[in-house]
Amino acid sequence: MSASLLLLIILALAAVGFVIGRGRALRSVQGDRRRLHSLPNYYGFNVAMLAFVPAVLVLALWVVVQPMVVNSAVSGLIPHDSYADAGALNLIMSDVKRVAHGLDAVAAQGIVQKIPLSEMNVGNTDIRGLLGSVGVALGSDVTQDVLNAAQEFRAKSAQGALWMSIIVLVVALAGFFAAIRMTNGDLRARNLVEHGIKAVLIGAAMIAVLTTLGIILSLIFNTISFFGMFPMADFLFGMTWSPEGRGGSEHLGILPLLWGTIYISIVALSVAVPIGLFAAVYLSEYASRTTRAFAKPLLEVLAGIPTIVYGLFALTVVGPMLVGFFGADGLNWMQGARSVMTAGLVMGIMLIPFVSSLSDDIINAVPQSMRDGSYGLGATQSETVRQVVLPAALPGIVGAILLAASRAIGETMIVVMGAGAAARLSMNPFEAMTTVTAKIVSQLTGDADFASPEALVAFALGMTLFILTLGLNVVALMIVRKYREQYE
Structure with missing residues (x-):
């Protein structure tokens, strides 16, 4: 399940939670709003917030971390003697992702699933033809190791997407039912919603701060690496750029x-x-x-x-x-x-x-x-x-x-x-x-x-x-x- 579809499901669950939470709060006081601690909408917002925010945070974290984990795992399948440095490995991984996306594009035709991994090679006519039909050219730069790594990349990405769907939906449903269960006329829903909004605002501010910090640290570390290879005095006072x-x-x-x-x-x-x-x-x-x-x-x-x-x-x-x-x-x-x-x-x-x-x-x-x-x-x-x-x-x-x-x-x-x-x-x-x-x-x-x-x-x-x-x-x-x- 894609991240965008998951997000739509979570939004729908939050909307349903708003209606159910508001109605449950009113029913707990037999419809007498004066007996509620907060306005009815706050009870609905509390359910929607607990169903939406934790699940979205997990989804965002998963979307950021999964590509790095999969890339690290798949890069280990590339033989060390096939690349000279990290830059060459990055180029090979680009080919791996390109071929993996091509395999995804032709998976609906059933060819990829029918051919065992041992028979998937750069000389296979079906694979070459299908990849070429979706714009992925298998030239001399694509080796059997790259093709195998692409299949592994595709498998791990699909497995990660499955676990992402399960965990995000579990978190959303857990927040949904926990909020429904605690909803009654005595619940200080307004305070909970305001504290939740305050936490979201603090998180937004922290994202801006952490992004700035990340940019600065990236500049600092790479600048230190550069000055480890090139004299600082020659860079700062050099008269020629070539x-x-x-x-x-x-x-x-x-x-x-x-x-x-x-x-x-x-x-x-x-x-x-x-x-x-x-x-x-x-x-x-x-x-x-x-x-x-x-x-x-x-x-x-x-x-x-x-x-x-x-x-x-x-x-x-x-x-x-x-x-x-x-x-x-x-x-x-x-x-x-x-x-x-x-x-x-x-x-x-x-x-x-x-x-x-x-x-x-x-x-x-x-x-x-x-x-x-x-x-x-x-x-x-x-x-x-x-x-x-x-x-x-x-x-x-x-x-x-x-x-x-x-x-x-x-x-x-x-x-x-x-x-x-x-x-x-x-x-x-x-x-x-x-x-x-x-x-x-x-x-x-x-x-x-x-x-x-x-x-x-x-x-x-x-x-x-x-x-x-x-x-x-x-x-x-x-x-x-x-x-x-x-x-x-």
Whole structure:
């Protein structure tokens, strides 16, 4: 039984439990609601909660753990002499899962069950033909060991699914009947339901915390593994990035990537900050209510556009336009559409709503009494904005700019499509460069061995980027919090 079908069954059982629990509570007091400790719906929710929540937790845990257990058990069937390292074993296991899914797809035709395991081989015409009919090609890379492991993978997965169905349904029914049995007019159902909801909320918060912790630990452990293979000083202070050099202290230096990241972010902020700040000042101080109600949502639409669309816009519109102007015969500054300027301009457009929305909220938080005092002293509106409102809102505006900077540093698609992939140290904004995020993507794509420095360097890059953006976010939040405490 699939996990989705189990979930539907549990939901149906919870709905039935709600009706039965509510009715049982009312019957226990002969229909007199005044004799109930809680409202009738709380008794129904208590039954539904005990039938649903424990079973769903078991189901979620099983769905996460079972693939790891099955994969570990089946990988032991692959002979050690058939792979060199963990990366090669992962590739073999991918073939095992691919063939196992093919066997599942043709199982309904009865061929797989009719052929004994000893007769299942890569030369079997029926097996080869059926697997080929569902898109699983048995080439020279699929050995008899892989086929045997695929059959074992399929068998263990089916066995795990059966036990999952049994255990989840037992847990759901146990919670259902236990809740029905305890339901009576004296039960403090409201307290139980509220405690249960509180536990669910705490669990949701813990999932977020544990996910963040898991990401950090993954970065830390893989970064430590990388620095065990490659000198830290050469990574942090190296001036050349060329992973295809295969070793050598000069090939994995992060400085060109950091420079490209910072350079593109500076260009983006130089576009986003003045436009976003001027837009925020206009919307908060000068625009009428009607204009603000129309312009602000329209401006914030920019934040909802996917970054891949911005990347295409940079590659097909902004880049050729810049080449047509700066690459003309008289200037000849720009040779290709991909450059720091291309990516920076488009990224700046993307960041405008971040700066304008945050700055607008911060400017509106400045007390009206400060404006009224300025007007009472004879200042004009523009003088009030320049000399009273903006200085008062400056800490919050700085925080908004730092948050936009951290967003710019973590951008990937616009850089990949607009700035190119060249890692270089140059001051020319019309040359192609790349960033840390773009190289993380390139190092983790393809068939790279995860035990090699060329792949593990992506985690070191990610750790560097994480520390950089975390520092910017902490500083920004400290500034914004200090500002908000001043006027709340």
